[in-house]
Amino acid sequence: MNAFRIRPATGEDARVLADMLVEAANWDPARARSRVTVLEDPAVRHYVAGWQRPGDFGCVAEDARGVAVGACWARLFPANAPGYGFVAAGVPELTLGVYPQWRAQGAGRALLRELAREAAARGHARLSLSVQRANFAQRLYISEGYVTVASSETADTMVRTVR
Ligand SMILES: CC(C)(COP(=O)(O)OP(=O)(O)OC[C@H]1O[C@@H](n2cnc3c(N)ncnc32)[C@H](O)[C@@H]1OP(=O)(O)O)[C@@H](O)C(=O)NCCC(=O)NCCS
Numbered sequence: 001m002n003a004f005r006i007r008p009a010t011g012e013d014a015r016v017l018a019d020m021l022v023e024a025a026n027w028d029p030a031r032a033r034s035r036v037t038v039l040e041d042p043a044v045r046h047y048v049a050g051w052q053r054p055g056d057f058g059c060v061a062e063d064a065r066g067v068a069v070g071a072c073w074a075r076l077f078p079a080n081a082p083g084y085g086f087v088a089a090g091v092p093e094l095t096l097g098v099y100p101q102w103r104a105q106g107a108g109r110a111l112l113r114e115l116a117r118e119a120a121a122r123g124h125a126r127l128s129l130s131v132q133r134a135n136f137a138q139r140l141y142i143s144e145g146y147v148t149v150a151s152s153e154t155a156d157t158m159v160r161t162v163r
Helices: 011-025 035-040 107-121 137-143
Strands: 004-008 057-063 068-075 093-098 126-132 147-151 155-161
Touching: 004 107, 011 035, 011 057, 011 068, 011 093, 057 107, 068 107, 093 107, 107 126, 107 137, 126 137, 137 155
Parallel strands: 093 126
Antiparallel strands: 004 057, 057 068, 068 093, 126 155, 147 155
16 A cells, blocks of 8 residues: 555645545546536635635645645535535534545545544534535445435435544
8 A cells, every 4th residue: 555644734735625626526527527617616616715714624645755645624614605514603514535546545534534633623523524425435424423414315414523
């Protein structure tokens, strides 16, 4: 297995997070949109716009040379401009992505675990997310303790207690 390490995300990581947001939005290659189209979509853009704001937190996995492997981060949304996985003001919603060449090597799970640790350290009680049921990532979330709390036709909102 290739080695990666995980460090806190900083304001310098906006590009990596945007890359991972595009990967998350384009999880289904059959329905992939261009990077520009994804990042101009207001419903998607607000997961990274203005990164890193007060209250934003996350982690980046990087290889031995310091090149990003993937990222997981969380942001608070207001009730009047919620994310897809919004459950309540004060519950951060996470986004997760790993560059394609690094997938299935443990980075996604390691990033999720580190984000949960960081959320607890910041005093949060829960994390939320939204996932399409057809995305295998849902099985990863279930195995990390996320539970479905709301569903649409194709997607679930999931929540995990972090302390
Ligand atoms: C979802 C994603 C972040 C997972 O990251 P990853 O580094 O590949 O995941 P891991 O290597 O930690 O694997 C986690 C689990 O998923 C399983 N898995 C990995 N790739 C898989 C695949 N293509 N199909 C089915 N299961 C898979 C692994 O076997 C592992 O389970 P295990 O520990 O029981 O063996 C990554 O695939 C990705 O970036 N996908 C596109 C973006 C996306 O869908 N983000 C989530 C949006 S909600």
